[in-house]
Amino acid sequence: MAAITPKVPISFLLHHLIFLLFLLPHQQNILTLAAAAPGKWNLLLSNIGVSAMHMQLLNTDRVVIFDLTDFGPSNISLANNKCRNNPNDLTLKIDCTAHSVEYDVASNSIRPLTVQTNVWCSSGAAMPDGSLLQTGGFNDGFRNARIYRPCNDNSCDWQEFNTVLTQGRWYATNHILPDGRQIIIGGRGQFNYEFYPKRNGADQSFNLPFLAQTNDPRIENNLYPFVFLNVDGNLFIFANNRGILFDYVNGVVVKNYPTIPGGDPRSYPSSGSAVLLPLRNLQGGANITSEFLVCGGAPKGSFTTRVMGDMVLLPNGNVLIINGASAGTSGWELGRNPVLAPVIYRPNNPVGQRFETQRSSSIPRMYHSTAVLLRDGRVLVSGSNAHAYYNFTGVLFPTDLTMEAFSPDYLDPRFARVRPIITSPASRSRIGYGQQLNINFIIREKINRDLITVTMVSPPFTTHSFSMNQRLLVLTNGTSSNVTQLGRSNYRVRVMTPGSGILVPSGYYLLFVVYRDIPSQGIWVQIK
Structure with a gap:
């Protein structure tokens, strides 16, 4: 593989890792609590038809949403009385319901889409042309890639490419690279990485021992590793409880970072979250600083922390932490005590004054919930299904098909x-x-x-x-x-x-x- 030649010379880089453990009951003093919490919630739709396990905003101001095909029927029919006939489906061989939808922000409406194979716990990223490349999944979707090319006339749908990945990718992570390809890292039982699209159709997979070193085989707590393209062209990869700086071109670990304080896991299924904080001083060359913030997770034995929270970068550089629970861990029926109040983290404030609690939602967003920033500054929130199928009655946290928008205080009239x-x-x-x-x-x-x-x-x-x-x-x-x-x-x-x-x-x-x-x-x- 060709080496990356930066167009901006960088002679010195500060790789500053911030690991912040967000402990709700034990560290309430770090929050700025107000009598009237800021922010506003609006219910957009009471039933979008599918549980929003995966979401991606497209450059048409439409959001692609999907869950998985092996749940049985969803709550929305496929268009034109079409049915999906898949003999490999584990639950429903002939399925006339959709497992993916497109949400139109402008019209606040939903349109059903068709995925042919199972996209359960898959990964993806937007390509340079604005298309969504989505990879992997479970069962017959294990080694597949799918492309969704956005359109404005409701004519677009998923295109599927069968068995094009070198390895099965289930709970993997994708990242777009400077050359326009995506790197696909890890997955269940996969201590390696590969690239897509393939060069000449013959790219192979490459070993990444770090993923084996951070794997606890009892709980496989290195899934969905946190991956960020660093300002020197290397990748910051975090799994379980520690991170590395990785030269993916030459397959070399450039730097090992110390284990997170306390040593407890943060990646799935402990399901903390992570974000690359805003990059500043972009013309400063030597002074560009990378700060990676890791929040939450479920410690060994799973005592009280924030788990399954989503971290959303807001346009002003603050970080919204939203969704999730304050006890338990990811997986079927394992989360407890939903956290209904989002928190805004202000990285430029003094330490001890960076967190501010926001107005609460009334809807628990547990396992398989998601949140994305919209162009108008709102945050779209949907999903929550802690069950192997859609289950609306007789359970602690029923499957939720609603869609909400959280408006941060900056949208106040x-x-x-x-x-x-x-x-x-x-x-x-x-x-x-x-x-x-x-x-x-x-x-x-x-x-x-x-x-x-x-x-x-x-x-x-x-x-x-x-x-x-x-x-x-x-x-x-x-x-x-x-x-x-x-x-x-x-x-x-x-x-x-x-x-x-x-x-x-x-x-x-x-x-x-x-x-x-x-x-x-x-x-x-x-x-x-």
């Missing part, structure tokens, strides 16, 4: 006058690497230009408490020198786009102008 409105470039514009980009926007009152920032957020593939490929870049330098007032309420901010595909792999991103932590609606940009 009282901030309307300071909420930026982007007027140019147009959404879906193409941008290049290392180029000046002028962004015009409106704010309806006099502003402090030092408080304007511009962020780029990648839309991740979310499942099992981990958002694969989630990434936020801060493009501004935090000074007024790059902001010009054009009129009474009109402004222009000049930014430099990231200099290489290592910092921001090619593809579609959401771009936001943020003022005093209040983001605009995002626009789609494609960087190539």
Whole structure:
């Protein structure tokens, strides 16, 4: 494999790992509790037809959602009286219900889609052209790949490619690479990695001993490893209770990080979550810092922690921790004490003042729930099914098919006058690497230009408490020198786009102008 040549020279990198254990009962003092908690919940749909085990926002402002085919019938029929005839299905050979849907944000509506083989506990990521590449699953989907090419006329559906992976990928993790391929890491019983699409159709799999070293065979607690593309082109991989910096081109571990304090597991089925905190100072070369935040999990013996929480990067650089439980672990019927109140983590606040509890939902979001950021700044929340089939009665946590939106406090109407409105470039514009980009926007009152920032957020593939490929870049330098007032309420901010595909792999991103932590609606940009 060819070596990566960075377009931005990086002579020194600080790989700063932050591991933060979020213990609700024992560390309430770290939370900023208010009489009236911020944020707002809205029920969008009472029945989307499938349990939202996997979700991906597309550049058409539609969200692809799916669970698995071996659950038996879902609660939504396939279109045009079509039925799926699959002799390999373990539950229902002829199935006239859908196990994937597309949610249209603008119309708040659901459209059934067809997956032919089992996508249970699979993985995926958006490709440079905006298509969703989804890989693996269970049973007859074990070595399959599927592509969903977004459209606006309701004509698109899943395309399936059978037995194209070198290994079965069940509970694996995907990450987009600077060359446009995806690396697929791990999976149940798989201590290796491979790439897709294949080069000349003949790529092989490569051993990754780290996955065997971090595996406890009794509970297989290294599944869905946390994977992030680092600013030096290597991968930060975290499994069980420790991480490595991995040169995937040469198959070499560059650095071993110490075991997380306490030594307890964080990846599935302990199901903490992880996020790469916002990347700043992108033109700073030597001073680019990577910080990886790992929260929650279920310690050995599973005492009280937050488990199955989703971590969502918000447009202003804060992190929303949402969904999950405060006891138990992932898996059928094993979670207890749902955590109904999200928490916002503010990485720029002083230590001890970074967490703020938000307004609670009334709906438990347990095993197999998901959350994704939308272009308007809301967070879409759905799923919860702790059972081997859909089960709506006689159980502690019934299968839930509702869809909600959580609106962070920055969407409160009282901030309307300071909420930026982007007027140019147009959404879906193409941008290049290392180029000046002028962004015009409106704010309806006099502003402090030092408080304007511009962020780029990648839309991740979310499942099992981990958002694969989630990434936020801060493009501004935090000074007024790059902001010009054009009129009474009109402004222009000049930014430099990231200099290489290592910092921001090619593809579609959401771009936001943020003022005093209040983001605009995002626009789609494609960087190539």
